[in-house]
Amino acid sequence: MTSRTADPTRPRRGGLWHHLDFRRLWIGETVSQFGTMISQLALPLVAILSLHASTFAVGLLTACETAAFLVIGLPAGAWVDRMRLRGVLIAQDLIRAAALGSIPLAHRLGVLTIGQLYAVAVLVGTCTVFFDIAYQSFLPQLVDRDLLVEGNAKLQASESVSQIAGPSVGGVLVQVLTAPYAMLLDAVSFLWSAAWVAAVRARPVKPARLPDRNLRREIGQGVRFVLGNRLLRSIALCTGSANLFNAMGAAVFTVLLARNLGLPAGWIGAISSTSAIGGLLGSLLARRFAARVGQGPAIWLSALVSGPCGFVAPFVRRDWSLALLAIAGLVMWTGIVVYNITQVSFRQGLCPPSLQGRMNATMRFLVWGTMPLGAVLGGLLGSTIGVRPTLFVAAVGGSLTFLPVLLSPLRRMRDLPSYADAAMPN
Numbered sequence: 524m525t526s527r528t529a530d531p532t533r534p535r536r537g538g539l540w541h542h543l544d545f546r547r548l549w550i551g552e553t554v555s556q557f558g559t560m561i562s563q564l565a566l567p568l569v570a571i572l573s574l575h576a577s578t579f580a581v582g583l584l585t586a587c588e589t590a591a592f593l594v595i596g597l598p599a600g601a602w603v604d605r606m607r608l609r610g611v612l613i614a615q616d617l618i619r620a621a622a623l624g625s626i627p628l629a630h631r632l633g634v635l636t637i638g639q640l641y642a643v644a645v646l647v648g649t650c651t652v653f654f655d656i657a658y659q660s661f662l663p664q665l666v667d668r669d670l671l672v673e674g675n676a677k678l679q680a681s682e683s684v685s686q687i688a689g690p691s692v693g694g695v696l697v698q699v700l701t702a703p704y705a706m707l708l709d710a711v712s713f714l715w716s717a718a719w720v721a722a723v724r725a726r727p728v729k730p731a732r733l734p735d736r737n738l739r740r741e742i743g744q745g746v747r748f749v750l751g752n753r754l755l756r757s758i759a760l761c762t763g764s765a766n767l768f769n770a771m772g773a774a775v776f777t778v779l780l781a782r783n784l785g786l787p788a789g790w791i792g793a794i795s796s797t798s799a800i801g802g803l804l805g806s807l808l809a810r811r812f813a814a815r816v817g818q819g820p821a822i823w824l825s826a827l828v829s830g831p832c833g834f835v836a837p838f839v840r841r842d843w844s845l846a847l848l849a850i851a852g853l854v855m856w857t858g859i860v861v862y863n864i865t866q867v868s869f870r871q872g873l874c875p876p877s878l879q880g881r882m883n884a885t886m887r888f889l890v891w892g893t894m895p896l897g898a899v900l901g902g903l904l905g906s907t908i909g910v911r912p913t914l915f916v917a918a919v920g921g922s923l924t925f926l927p928v929l930l931s932p933l934r935r936m937r938d939l940p941s942y943a944d945a946a947m948p949n
Contacts (some may be wrong), residue, residue: 539673544723545666549677551719552658555616558712561696561705562623564792566640567777569626571703572788574637578910580792582774582902584637587644589770589898591652592891593920599652601741606659609723614656616717622646625848630703656887660879663871665723674805675868697788716805735819745881749876749889755873758866758930759889761826765924767893772833772917774901775910783910784841798852805860814863817937821865826925832919837911 539545559834563827570576604699622643629635666674748754780794805825813821832855839848874882897917904913928934929934 539666540664540678541669542670545674545677547719547722548661548665549715552678554600555712555716558709560795562709563707564777564788564795565697565705567789568697568781568791569630569706570633570637570640570684571781572697573630573635573638573702576637577884577904577906578775578778580637581778582898582905584640584644585770585774586640586895586898587904588648589891589894590645591649593893594886595649595894596652596888596892597742597746597886598738598884600656600881601738603653603656603660603884604880606657606739608657608664609720611653611657611718613659613717615650615712616656616720619647619650619654620710620713620717623706623713627704627707630701635703648700650850652887656883657879663879673810675864675871676809689887697792700816702788718769727730735864741881745878748878749881749885749912752873753931754933755762755870755886756932757872757927758822760927761823761887761924762866762886762890763864763893764927765826765830765921766890767897768833768917768920768924770894770897771901771904772836772914772921774898775905775913776836778905779839779910779914781837784839786841790845794849794852797849797858801853801856801858802860804853805857805875808857808862809861809864812861818865818869819933819936822869822933823928825858825862825865826928827858829855829862830924831918832912834919836847837915837918881897 528808554894566588567581571579576584626635626639627642629639649867661676662674696842749759777791780791781788809821812825816824832851835848839845840883840906870882870886871879901913901917
């Protein structure tokens, strides 16, 4: 249940832009995402340029960023369902700001090590587990369910704009300030996000403390909800396998550009920004595309389009093919964002409010838990068979990930079921 007042929670004509609390959440998250895009470029460059880390060490650093989804992803959902979501969001932002701020400080003192980068990546990743679960559970409490697609699309659009501008700005900052100091901006962005979340006026009621509550049973309820639904199972299998191969490629992609091709940080940021334009296009197209072809087909078609784009990276050189790499990234991100908006909105609408945290945690465990495995595998393959063959293996796997959703009932379902539909009497 949520205590709502007319102004912050009931949008007037014009949709969610007139929803005061949503705007506050959106403003905070937009700036935070901008800082995060800078860190995603700067953190591996700290390891590569400042600490001269090996290919495997860079892959392990990438794995540390997402390891928490595999280790604590399931219990985190049960814990989040017991807490006030707004407080969870604020706390995770503050901890991440402190952790990232320690990197430029340690560099200034001359004591920065690869071990500290690993520790920061693990801590930030742990906070991200709790933040993302609470965030996806908070939105359905903040807005009406028929506005979830619009809300997710707007949030995804701001993330996509951050992906466009963030890497370019980050590349320039790395060249001007060096990579460790460029990360300070991400720390500040988390403080900004915490301040705006604190300004949200809606106060969802803290879940009642049940006398017989049991963590293992609560986790099991979330797992059974996801694995017991054929549609959710197919989405989890598609997304999890896609993330596995994407992480495998991401573990060596920056090594390819920075070390093998010798590109400056500004060029690397520009390539990432050009690719990220596809994310913005996807956020603008998702709702209309799903309305035209149907929600189910929108999921598998977008997965089908994005996968084969990975075949450009293994063959790129320091020539005109860099433009082709950016175009392939643009198409890939268009498909990924259309897929994410459609399937996340479906999940949120399908799940009862009391299970939102555990459902999101179970899905994150299944689909993000593959990322550290993929990153470690990418680092191992990159240090043995080479960077380009590793990218080719990742591309082959990524091009097949659409099959689980294609072979499911989603293939022909124009309108997907929701929790409200199930709750209505026959």
